[in-house]
Structures are given as C-alpha cells and as structure tokens.
Amino acid sequence: MRNAALLSWQPRLGRLFIYATLIAVAALYLIPLWVVLLTSFKTSADIRSGNLLSLPDVWVLEGWIKAWGTACTGVSCDGIRGYFVNSTVMVLPAVALSTLLGALNGYVLSLWRFKGSELLFGLLLFGCFIPFQVILLPMAQTLGWLGLANSTAGLVLVHVIYGLCFTTLFYRNFYQALPQEIIKAARLDGAGFFTIFWRIVLPLSGPITMVTLIWQFTAIWNDFLFGVVFSAGDNQPMTVALNNLVNTTAGVKEYNVDMAAAVLAALPTLLVYAVAGKYFVRGLTAGAIKG
Amino acid sequence: MILAQTQTARRPVRLGLTLEHVLPKLVLAPSLVLALVCIYGYMAWTGYISLTPSSFLPMYELSGFEQYQRLLENDRWRVACFNLALFGGLFIGACLLVGVLLAILLDQRIRAEGALRTIYLYPMAISFIVTGTAWKWILNPSLGLEKLVHDFGFTSFEFSWLTDPDKAIYTLVMAAVWQSSGFVMAMFLAGLRGIDSSIIKAAQLDGASLPRIYWRIVLPCLRPVFFSAVMVLSHIAIKSFDLVTALTAGGPGYSTDLPALFMYAHAFTRGQMGLGAASAMMMLAGVLAILVPYLYSELRGKRHA
Numbered sequence: 001m002r003n004a005a006l007l008s009w010q011p012r013l014g015r016l017f018i019y020a021t022l023i024a025v026a027a028l029y030l031i032p033l034w035v036v037l038l039t040s041f042k043t044s045a046d047i048r049s050g051n052l053l054s055l056p057d058v059w060v061l062e063g064w065i066k067a068w069g070t071a072c073t074g075v076s077c078d079g080i081r082g083y084f085v086n087s088t089v090m091v092l093p094a095v096a097l098s099t100l101l102g103a104l105n106g107y108v109l110s111l112w113r114f115k116g117s118e119l120l121f122g123l124l125l126f127g128c129f130i131p132f133q134v135i136l137l138p139m140a141q142t143l144g145w146l147g148l149a150n151s152t153a154g155l156v157l158v159h160v161i162y163g164l165c166f167t168t169l170f171y172r173n174f175y176q177a178l179p180q181e182i183i184k185a186a187r188l189d190g191a192g193f194f195t196i197f198w199r200i201v202l203p204l205s206g207p208i209t210m211v212t213l214i215w216q217f218t219a220i221w222n223d224f225l226f227g228v229v230f231s232a233g234d235n236q237p238m239t240v241a242l243n244n245l246v247n248t249t250a251g252v253k254e255y256n257v258d259m260a261a262a263v264l265a266a267l268p269t270l271l272v273y274a275v276a277g278k279y280f281v282r283g284l285t286a287g288a289i290k291g
Numbered sequence: 292m293i294l295a296q297t298q299t300a301r302r303p304v305r306l307g308l309t310l311e312h313v314l315p316k317l318v319l320a321p322s323l324v325l326a327l328v329c330i331y332g333y334m335a336w337t338g339y340i341s342l343t344p345s346s347f348l349p350m351y352e353l354s355g356f357e358q359y360q361r362l363l364e365n366d367r368w369r370v371a372c373f374n375l376a377l378f379g380g381l382f383i384g385a386c387l388l389v390g391v392l393l394a395i396l397l398d399q400r401i402r403a404e405g406a407l408r409t410i411y412l413y414p415m416a417i418s419f420i421v422t423g424t425a426w427k428w429i430l431n432p433s434l435g436l437e438k439l440v441h442d443f444g445f446t447s448f449e450f451s452w453l454t455d456p457d458k459a460i461y462t463l464v465m466a467a468v469w470q471s472s473g474f475v476m477a478m479f480l481a482g483l484r485g486i487d488s489s490i491i492k493a494a495q496l497d498g499a500s501l502p503r504i505y506w507r508i509v510l511p512c513l514r515p516v517f518f519s520a521v522m523v524l525s526h527i528a529i530k531s532f533d534l535v536t537a538l539t540a541g542g543p544g545y546s547t548d549l550p551a552l553f554m555y556a557h558a559f560t561r562g563q564m565g566l567g568a569a570s571a572m573m574m575l576a577g578v579l580a581i582l583v584p585y586l587y588s589e590l591r592g593k594r595h596a
Contacts, residue, residue: 033425048434108316123331133574137349192310193314228555243424270413
C-alpha cells in the first residue's frame with residue numbers, strides 16, 4: 001500500500017485508463033463463466049438460433065435436469081449424479097486423512113527433529129514436483145494386487161499418498177515458525193508427544209489447517225489424471241464423467257447439458273473459493289513459492 | 292530412603308525419555324515410508340519398465356534402451372515435444388506478462404482491489420476439465436465466437452482454430468492463460484507489496500520518471516518472484532494433461548499432442564507400456580532439468596544471504 005501511494009499516477013486520465021483496463025480484464029475473466037451459465041439455461045433450439053452472449057428466449061432447467069439425471073456418460077445414461085456422489089465420497093476421507101497425517105508428519109519434522117529428519121523431509125518434498133506419469137504404471141499394478149483397482153478406496157489411497165507431500169510441507173513450514181521454547185517448557189512439565197500435539201500445537205494450527213483443507217479439497221476434487229487411470233465405469237469421479245459426457249458422440253450435441261454439467265463439476269470448489277478465498281490464495285502462494 | 296525415592300522417581304522419567312525418542316519416528320514411519328516407496332520405488336520401477344519390451348502387460352526381461360530409441364524416432368512424440376515447447380513458451384510468457392501488468396495496475400491504490408483480485412483468481416479454483424469444456428464451447432467453430440462476431444455484423448469473420456491442425460495449439464494457450472494468469476498476478480502482487488518503499492522514494496526524489504522507476508528498480512526487485520512463477524508455470528505446462536484432453540483431445544489428428552497425453556495413450560490405451568514408461572521418464576528428466584538449477588540457485592542464494 002505504501003508503494004502504491006508513492007507510485008500512484010496523479011493525472012485523472014491515467015487513473016481512468018487504469019480502471020478501464022482493470023475492469024475490461026475482469027470482464028474477460030468473467031465472460032467464459034457468464035457464457036457457460038447462459039448456455040446452460042437455454043434450449044437446444046435457442047442455442048442454435050442465438051449466440052454466445054444472447055440471453056435465453058426462455059430460461060429453462062432442461063439442461064440441468066438432464067445433466068444431473070439422464071445424460072449419457074459413455075456407457076450409462078444416468079447423468080452425473082452418481083459421479084458427483086463418487087467424488088464426494090472420495091474427497092472427504094482423502095482430504096481428512098492426508099491433512100491429519102500431514103499435521104503429524106509436519107509436527108515431527110519440525111518440533112521433534114532427529115538425525116536425518118531433514119533429509120527425509122527433502123526426499124518427501126521432491127514428491128511435490130514429480131510428474132505423476134512416472135508413478136502411474138507401478139501404482140496401477142499395486143492397486144491391482146491389493147484388489148483396489150478401479151475402486152473409490154484405491155483412489156482415496158493414491159490421493160492420500162501423493163497429497164502427503166504437500167500437506168507435510170504446509171504443516172512443517174508452519175510449525176517451524178513456532179517457538180521451540182513452548183515444546184521444551186511443556187516437556188519439562190511432563191507433557192508427552194501426543195499431549196503436546198493435542199493440547200498445544202493443534203490449537204495453534206487453525207490457519208494452516210484451513211489452507212491445507214482447502215488446497216487438498218481443490219486438488220483432489222479437480223484431479224483428472226488419477227481418476228481416469230485408476231477408476232473405471234461407475235466408480236469414476238466427477239471430472240472423468242464430465243469429460244465422458246462432453247465427448248459422448250451418440251446423438252445430437254446438447255451444449256446446454258454439457259454446460260450445466262460443467263457448472264455442477266465446478267460448483268463445490270467455486271463455493272469453497274467464494275467462502276474461504278483468502279486461505280485458498282494463501283495456499284496457492286505457499287505451495288508455489290515454498291514448494 | 293531418600294535415595295530410593297529419587298530412584299523410583301527417576302525411572303518413569305527415563306522410560307518416558309526412551310519412548311519419547313521412538314514415538315516421533317513411529318508416528319512418522321508408516322506414512323513416510325509409504326510415500327517414499329511410492330515416489331522413489333515407483334520411479335525406479337517405471338525406469339525399469341522403460342528398459343523392457345513391455346506392451347500390454349509388464350515384462351521384466353531387459354531390452355536396453357530400445358524403447359527410448361523408438362521414442363526418439365516416433366513422429367507423434369516429436370510433435371508432442373515440439374508442442375510442449377511452443378505451448379509452454381507462449382503460456383509462460385503470456386502469464387508472466389499479464390500477471391505482472393495486472394499486479395502493477397492493481398497496486399495503484401485501486402478502490403475495489405479485493406473484488407478485482409477475486410475475479411482474476413477464480414479460474415484457478417476450477418478444474419482444467421471444466422475450463423476445457425467451457426472453452427471448447429466458446430471456440431466452437433460454428434456456434435461459438437464466430438457466430439457471435441457474425442451477429443455483431445462482421446459476417447466475413449472466420450474462427451475455426453479448434454479444428455485447424457496448425458492453430459489448435461493456440462486455443463490451449465488461450466484457455467491455460469485464462470486459468471493461470473490470475474495466480475501469477477497474485478504472486479507478483481505479493482512481491483510488489485514486499486518492496487521497500489524507501490528505495491522508490493529516493494528514486495523519486497532524484498527525479499526519476501514512473502515508468503523508469505518500475506523498469507529499473509521495481510522489476511529487478513521482483514526477480515525472485517519471476518523465477519518462482521516460471522518454475523510453477525513450467526511445471527503446469529509439463530504436466531498439462533486435463534486441459535488438452537478436454538479441449539482438443541490431442542487433435543485434430545495428433546497435432547496438439549503433449550507428452551503427458553502421449554504417455555497416457557501409450558501406457559494405458561494402446562498397449563505400449565514400455566514406450567509409455569520411457570516417455571514418463573523423459574518427462575521426469577524434463578522436470579529435473581528445470582528443478583535442479585532452480586533449487587541450486589535457491590540454496591546458493593540462501594547461503595550467501
């Protein structure tokens with residue numbers, strides 16, 4: 001803000017130009033969403049006669065109802081309802097588990113360091129960077145052996161394992177900033193490993209837990225690669241189902257259905273963003289800059 | 292009596308100490324071992340598969356670097372790598388440009404800054420599959436942008452990049468920049484807010500003009516942010532799979548193929564596991580080629596500081 005005050009362009013024309021540019025760019029970012037929403041409320045005939053930005057002649061829920069309940073996604077024609085449920089069932093335990101384990105790992109790696117723990121952390125950190133293509137084949141094989149191939153449980157496992165790299169990083173960096181004296185004092189008072197974690201460290205972890213939960217929720221809900229490789233048929237997550245729905249070539253293309261399904265797929269993460277955007281941004285920059 | 296008391300008192304403490312030494316490791320061990328095996332073990336495993344003639348099922352007799360040779364001679368792979376360079380270059384360049392400009396403009400005491408930031412960033416919360424679906428519709432050659440411009444009265448306007456093998460790759464750049472540039476803006480904005488204002492004040496007192504101050508002082512200060520952003524963006528580019536699947540599916544033909552798509556197609560749908568594994572290893576090499584110099588300079592920078 002201080003810089004801004006110093007550098008603000010004084011002439012009125014300059015300010016006008018800045019505002020005009022910023023608003024025009026904001027419109028560019030919003031137009032795709034607007035187009036998608038408009039299209040989802042049109043009838044197929046309306047889509048063909050109008051254009052991207054024309055308002056629907058009549059606002060109808062046809063596309064939404066079909067997308068939710070009867071649209072064809074590859075083999076079956078039960079809409080995306082079931083896949084939405086799949087994603088929900090997958091995302092909740094995966095987020096909870098990876099966050100909890102990340103908190104414990106971060107706690108050990110920052111406040112209970114031992115010989116070699118920094119190296120372990122470095123090794124784990126590298127997992128944030130690998131292109132996942134490099135682990136897909138062995139993981140598919142392993143899930144097969146475990147009897148988890150093409151199951152939601154298998155997907156949860158995969159997301160927990162590779163999510164750990166990020167969650168551990170988040171918590172470790174956060175706990176690193178806690179004063180070691182707290183832990184020392186608590187230990188002198190006779191508090192043990194878990195007591196310190198539950199009573200002292202965890203109550204201080206509010207902000208980082210929000211960041212981690214939101215980061216994990218967004219990453220796992222939006223994941224496509226693991227979904228398409230490790231699941232099949234009725235167990236697929238939402239993103240895979242959306243892609244199947246859009247690319248199902250049977251029959252006439254119904255763009256209103258595609259767009260309604262796309263909005264439904266984006267809705268949970270958009271809601272999270274609307275409610276807790278602050279933490280979302282913090283997670284992005286923390287994950288990006290430090291990771 | 293006193294001695295006995297202190298001894299009994301000490302014993303539990305010592306027990307506690309040993310338990311406390313082991314407990315952190317015990318807690319860490321399961322998830323960490325699992326993660327490390329699933330990172331390094333699987334990487335080695337994929338590396339091994341890439342040295343075998345595996346097709347539909349994994350085979351474990353070695354055949355040397357045959358798959359890599361096949362890969363380098365594969366025309367589709369060459370197209371994919373060329374596309375990655377083109378897409379990555381344009382995507383990173385455009386995101387940096389848009390990001391830094393938006394950040395500078397937003398840093399001018401803008402009234403609705405919070406709202407604008409929220410708008411610039413929301414695409415980042417959306418899945419690339421949704422973005423791809425939306426842009427596929429917007430760029431639809433007959434009903435999308437083209438029709439919109441026709442309805443505005445410019446009836447000779449033609450826009451069919453999505454189905455043009457030479458132009459389709461640019462549609463990927465558009466959608467990807469739309470999705471990621473707001474995030475780059477957020478990084479630069481955070482960087483701008485961290486610059487010491489006294490430097491700028493001094494420059495102003497010396498009579499430097501505003502563009503000059505930005506060009507000579509502010510932008511050089513943003514160097515670290517710039518490198519972090521390049522790092523993140525190149526990472527997104529190399530991993531790009533969802534967006535290309537949803538928007539072009541690699542088509543028309545394989546004109547918009549990317550390494551990640553190539554790997555998936557060969558390893559999982561075309562029964563060319565060895566070739567797929569080799570392409571995955573090449574992707575890893577690509578990431579390392581960017582990551583290692585970055586980490587090296589980061590660590591060196593820290594040591595100097």
